[in-house]
Amino acid sequence: MSTPVTEIITVTEIIARCQALFDDLNFTYAREWKAAVPGRIVVGYMPFYVPRELIHAAGGLPLGVLGGGEQLEVIQGDAYYQSYICRIPRSTIELGVTNRLDFVDAMLFPSICDVIRNLSGMWKIMFPKVRSRYFDVPQNFSDGVGGTFYIHELTELREMLAEASGRAVTDAAIRASIALYNENRALVREVYAFRARQPWKAPSAEVYLLMRAGMVLAVEEHSRMLREYLDAAAAADRPRRDNSRVVVTGAFCEQPPLNLIKSIELSGCYIVDDDFMLVNRWEQSDVSLDGDPVANLAQAYLHNSANTSAKYEPDPAQKGLYLVAAVKRTRAEGVIFASPSFCDPALLERPMLQRVLAAHDIPFIAFKYAENSGQMQPIREQAGTFADSIKLWSTP
């Protein structure tokens, strides 16, 4: 067994690397990855989900573009949006017009809301030389209806990627990529399960940075990093605090500032589950490696994927129960609704989810943020009061 001191240094090193990737808005890692081997492509994607396996199978690096965060000063991007529109599209435009994404061969805009949807068209106008695609997913979950539609969508994406990379995207390559992403998702789930068991050993800001690294790194490298982190964090000796255990929800697109995540924890809450980067664990268990790999990706989307407000819930009796399940699975004591300002999906969904939680006697609070929010004191006070109220008033 290693000494705690060595393990803490290792955790520190891993997280320092993640922090450097997080801070680097020039995406040096991705640039170098592309330059290392001729013919490689980089495909950017916005939250919340794209089938990264297809990009990987085309010899590409999927690059999560999650806005500019708190570090980026948005100057030109603001000229494209009214004040009542969220911040992620404006900082994404800022990344584009300041050439920070000039090495990206294609951009994918998933079906999440009208703002990101319209951004797909803006990208076509503003960056006509870059392949860009609005990536639609079915809201009908029958195999013969939504499934057939989705297989066509995946096939069109496969063709676009083959064209971009100049090489065929074979079934064998897709299967190999699915296997790598299955492994990665299993490790991500393990990290989340580890944190839920021992949140004091895996602070949320660390887990966040670790998951953010998965938006940039090649999947093989990210899986290696997750393994190293699990080993290092398990061995680390960290004090256990008398914090309340909370689930954070509503932050699946525009990301909260890192300080906000730290503030929640500092105020007395252990985050034991979240929806920050759903793409990392969108499929809830392994995607099948047998048979048609594209059909398998479609099957996984229809029947085995995460729930979020951008997805229709056909069965009213099931509405919001995924959140209740997350609370039970992680033994959480409350839910924090943290949503970006002007986020239609999260804010329209919120009252429905809150009613479901109330029906299950699960306490909750809500606040809004922007990716560049600077004032954390109100968040700290609100989350701190919530943590105290859980400790004081909740039934043990």
Add this chain to the structure above:
Amino acid sequence: MTPPAAVIKDTSMLKQKEMISGNYRKLETAVADGRKVAATFVPGNLNELIMCFDMLNNLPEINAIQNGLRKKTGAYIMEAEKRGHSEDVCTYVKADLGMIAKGNIGPDGQKLPDPDLLLLSYTGCFTFMKWFELLREHYKCETAMLHVPYQGDGRISKNMISYVVKQLREEVIPKLERVSGVKFDIDRLRENLARSARAEEDFVWVLESAKARPSPIDAYFGGVYYIGPIFTAFRGTEDATLYYRLLRAEIAERLAAGQGPVTPAGDMPAERYRLVVEGPPNWTSFRDFWKMFYEDGAVVVASTYTKVGGLYDQGFRHDPDHPLESLAEYCLGCYTNRNLPSRVDLIEQYMEEYQADGLLINSIKSCNSFSAGQLLVLREIERRTGKPGAFIESDLVDPRYFSPANIKNRLESYFQMIDQRRGGGKSVPARAA
């Protein structure tokens, strides 16, 4: 003090008014009459199909608009916000939820029936999906989801058509049959679609009459009346066919006489500015908003809002020979379901074909489907046409977001800018008030 002048109404306006109040009367007595009710949206509205099941069509968007025109929505929105709905989200949704919370009294003062079916046509607007999930939670009735894919690449693919048709066959029609107890008859649908196509011909003729100088219509403020029947509970009815025939005859007369549009203050005397307008209007101050235009001689010759429930002027007609495919194509082709480059192309086409002096964008706080990207639209149109653009902001039915002085100020500056451009960049003396 002089009393305000009576609003002049054409025969077609009176006809439409009777149609709308007739539909509200039917909704009010639906339970007593044993009629089933479907609630649905304007874009992707499947009225011809709903009629096949003898169901009534109740449109929450239209209720919000009608309540907005009657200045009732401010209180409804505050009620919804009091109940936990965010100040950031769509005010149509909050006006509807607030109305329900306060007893579901419709715009004409009578209680609206609970819907038997929520026909969720998810076309061109993400919010629709959440809106009907919220309504489903309240009404606990059956919901039929029709997911209409977005034209991300600016085209309708066979896969999209096939997906929508399959949903109609396997999801929507079976639910309509089950809820209504009426068996689906495709020939009945064909008859309804044939009537729709006839009305669409006359409707397009009316819209295109604005190419004349002076334009006999205002294609935005007047246009919202013209779209009324075809975008709502009447497409496919004999009433709608008659309405558009009547409207066309009226406009043909105005055209022959060289008259401008009818406004609430009567005939518009002189056409000074021809504008294309992008975005929905504000409803809570609709008359005041319109007045800011006609008082200065500004006529809207084409608008995108009047295409939100179907782009008939680009050649689409409901086709009785391919009924379900035609409904699919209709849903896929609605304005906000088109990608931004297609929207820019369309506006550019309007600018040229309608000889517009400029593009005005009324950016709506509530409506990201329209609003996100509009500043780029403005730049693109200015770049492509060399004509000046202007940008104002308001909201659909939230009176807190309509600032008359600010909007009037901007419009006046804009009209001066157009004058300046006409004068080759030299300043033009201010017009007499």
